Amino acid sequence: MTSHSDRHIFAGILPVERRLQEFVASLSVIASGFNSCPGDTGEGDQSMQRKSWASEECPMARSVDVIGDWGSLMILRQAFGGTTRFDDFQKELEISRNLLTARLKKLVVCGILERRPIAEEARRHEYVLTEMGEDLFATIIALRQWGDRWLFRPDPPPIRMLDGIDGSELEPIKVRSSRGREIKLADFRLRRRATGKQKARADNL
Incomplete structure (x- = not known):
């Protein structure tokens, strides 16, 4: 179990998380304009924000539909x-x-959190x-690393993220291919998976 003294690693300072929340809110705009994601309708931002993206073919749209509501990432x-x-959630x-x-109800329904009694036959629950x-x-x-890099300039970020075993700093997260090569934006491609019918047709050629 995470100790109270360790919680600052995730809790940090509220102002940066509020800035991050503004960024998360902008994901709705990004998802609607990310033209490489199949299934986007191209409707205006206002109309897109009012619809559910739970059935979209774009995984980013589906993800934002689950965790992109205001406050969800803070939870x-x-x-x-x-x-x-x-x-404790409410107080913090x-x-x-x-x-x-x-927000808690949606995160439970979507499978992100589990709501369960704090003890056997207890009336109170935990998430x-x-x-x-x-x-x-x-x-x-x-x-958090994105916020550390961009949202405190020119000052250094106030919270360090460390390995709880040896105390070393966390390395920046990198995107790598299955062969271990670091992928930059210019190297990134999206390709639709072939359906069963398409695979069968290709096999018969």
Whole structure:
């Protein structure tokens, strides 16, 4: 279990997380304009923000549909830091109880968090990360590293992210191919997977 003293690694300083939340809100605009994602309709930003992207073919759109609501990543930040109780989420994030209830409910329904009794036959519940939720660890770290790099200039970021075993600094997250080569934006490509019918047709040629 994460100790209270370790939570600052994830909790950090609220101002930077609020800046990051503004960035997350902009993901809606990015997803709607990311023309390499098949399935985007090309509608205006306002209309796109009102629709669900849960059935889009673009994985970024589906991801934003799950965790892109205002406050959701803040909740996940606290969850990774060890927060599990509703009252603690509400106190640490300083958001309304109604909004917190709605966000937690969606994260549970989508499989990111699990709501379970704090003890056998207990009336109170806690919210813990599922395997699906824990898989967002690299995403949370990448977002923090992005904030550290860009949102404190010219000052250094106030919080260091460390290896809990040996105390060393975390390396910047890199994107690599299956062969280990570091991928830059200019090297990145998207390609639609062949369907079963397309594979069968190719095999018959």
